[in-house]
Amino acid sequence: MLLRHTPKEITERKALVINPAKTCQPIGAMYASLGINGCLPHSHGSQGCCAYHRSTLTRHYKEPISAATSSFTEGASVFGGQANLLQAIENIFTVYEPEIIAIHTTCLSETIGDDLKQIALKAEAEGKIPKGKHIIGAPTPSYVGSHVTGFSNMVKAMAGMATPTGKKNGKVNIIPGWVEPSDMRELKRLAEMIGVDYTLFPDTSGVLDGPLSGEYTMFPKGGVTVPELKGCGDAIGTLALGEWCSADAARWLDSKCKVPCSVLDMPFGLKATDRFIDALRTVAGTTVPDEVTYERGQLVDLISDMHQYFYHKRVALAGDPDQLISMVEFLTSIDMIPAYVITGTPGKKFETRIKELTKDVPCEVKVKAWGDMFLLHQWIKNEPVDLLIGNTYCKYIARDEDIPLVRWGFPILDRQGHQYFPTVGYKGGLRLLEKILGALLDRKDRDDPERTFELVM
Numbered sequence: 001m002l003l004r005h006t007p008k009e010i011t012e013r014k015a016l017v018i019n020p021a022k023t024c025q026p027i028g029a030m031y032a033s034l035g036i037n038g039c040l041p042h043s044h045g046s047q048g049c050c051a052y053h054r055s056t057l058t059r060h061y062k063e064p065i066s067a068a069t070s071s072f073t074e075g076a077s078v079f080g081g082q083a084n085l086l087q088a089i090e091n092i093f094t095v096y097e098p099e100i101i102a103i104h105t106t107c108l109s110e111t112i113g114d115d116l117k118q119i120a121l122k123a124e125a126e127g128k129i130p131k132g133k134h135i136i137g138a139p140t141p142s143y144v145g146s147h148v149t150g151f152s153n154m155v156k157a158m159a160g161m162a163t164p165t166g167k168k169n170g171k172v173n174i175i176p177g178w179v180e181p182s183d184m185r186e187l188k189r190l191a192e193m194i195g196v197d198y199t200l201f202p203d204t205s206g207v208l209d210g211p212l213s214g215e216y217t218m219f220p221k222g223g224v225t226v227p228e229l230k231g232c233g234d235a236i237g238t239l240a241l242g243e244w245c246s247a248d249a250a251r252w253l254d255s256k257c258k259v260p261c262s263v264l265d266m267p268f269g270l271k272a273t274d275r276f277i278d279a280l281r282t283v284a285g286t287t288v289p290d291e292v293t294y295e296r297g298q299l300v301d302l303i304s305d306m307h308q309y310f311y312h313k314r315v316a317l318a319g320d321p322d323q324l325i326s327m328v329e330f331l332t333s334i335d336m337i338p339a340y341v342i343t344g345t346p347g348k349k350f351e352t353r354i355k356e357l358t359k360d361v362p363c364e365v366k367v368k369a370w371g372d373m374f375l376l377h378q379w380i381k382n383e384p385v386d387l388l389i390g391n392t393y394c395k396y397i398a399r400d401e402d403i404p405l406v407r408w409g410f411p412i413l414d415r416q417g418h419q420y421f422p423t424v425g426y427k428g429g430l431r432l433l434e435k436i437l438g439a440l441l442d443r444k445d446r447d448d449p450e451r452t453f454e455l456v457m
């Protein structure tokens with residue numbers, strides 16, 4: 001049982017993490033890799049690491065995740081994993097025939113100092129990479145950063161495939177960050193409505209939200225293609241959604257390929273979506289069609305109809321920085337109070353940004369980067385909230401404190417739907433509000449079962 005703690009006791013714990021609000025770097029790298037068409041992710045480390053990464057992604061996305069491993073044993077752990085990786089590259093291209101292998105490292109291969117670039121060059125020199133096939137790699141030591149860092153590193157490796165020809169292709173690169181396949185589909189729908197020719201990478205729609213066809217397809221049709229990635233260097237601009245997930249790749253394209261970039265917040269909620277739509281319109285030189293304005297109006301309508309139920313409700317949030325920043329802005333814009341905000345990903349600028357976004361909130365907002373679930377629970381124990389928003393692991397706090405939980409973020413292991421229904425854009429905003437309102441009103445109904453209740457508008 002978690003006891004109440006004094007504020008001094010809460011802030012004094014520095015060396016110990018209890019129930020981390022993050023997971024391991026390679027999981028993010030593996031998810032990003034799955035957003036490339038015809039790609040087989042490869043985990044350069046032990047079988048156990050790869051099994052963990054695959055199972056976590058499978059449990060969240062409810063799809064089989066294919067990935068290979070260098071299968072380190074004692075020998076590779078002592079002498080290095082080069083021989084294992086060279087053999088793996090040869091086997092994978094021979095047996096599974098992917099277009100591309102996206103290799104990420106693990107704690108073990110990073111600790112012994114394996115150099116992915118040197119091993120890839122050796123594989124090429126030894127003819128292990130068939131003509132027209134590709135290898136990319138990203139360092140993902142899990143003892144620094146989080147799954148978000150791993151995702152960002154792999155997205156940067158994808159940007160590294162850009163091969164500028166010197167002639168602009170009129171396309172806009174959209175780097176969506178770590179969002180659901182449904183969100184990537186929604187971003188593409190919005191871009192198409194506005195008339196923007198785009199390359200979205202990574203793109204897991206059509207990979208991790210596919211239909212049941214009765215046949216197993218190792219490489220589904222979805223995902224950004226290798227030629228599209230090569231063309232990123234000729235784009236007229238890049239919109240990177242999220243400082244933590246997408247900015248490194250966008251800035252790399254800016255500095256190496258002279259593709260100007262804008263780093264935006266992920267388009268969760270009204271204001272962030274407005275900025276995304278405006279940036280799309282500006283970079284592509286188009287206008288916003290009436291259909292998009294109509295969807296925006298629907299979201300504004302729901303907010304104004306239901307405002308009284310949101311007003312000054314206290315919310316605790318746990319998740320990843322890019323998602324949390326937009327969600328906190330959304331909650332404050334509908335007059336909810338994001339009282340506690342925790343991410344397991346390091347970065348002081350996250351705390352600064354949340355403080356900026358909540359400076360007009362009429363009570364203290366507690367925020368912690370590199371925080372953990374235990375701290376969030378302590379805060380809630382000392383001063384309760386009306387609602388929790390976060391991943392599956394928040395359910396233990398929700399149960400203990402009897403607080404409604406809206407599952408949102410990664411991982412969600414015990415619910416369905418997140419891979420099919422977007423929460424980005426105006427339509428996504430409607431879904432978020434539906435979930436929040438449902439959780440708040442279910443609680444109201446439960447606490448007052450005799451009450452005859454209708455939504456008052």
Ligand code: SF4
Pocket residue numbers: 024025026045048049052105106107108142143
């Ligand atoms: S050893 Fe490192 S890479 Fe492997 S599962 Fe654990 S944290 Fe992840």
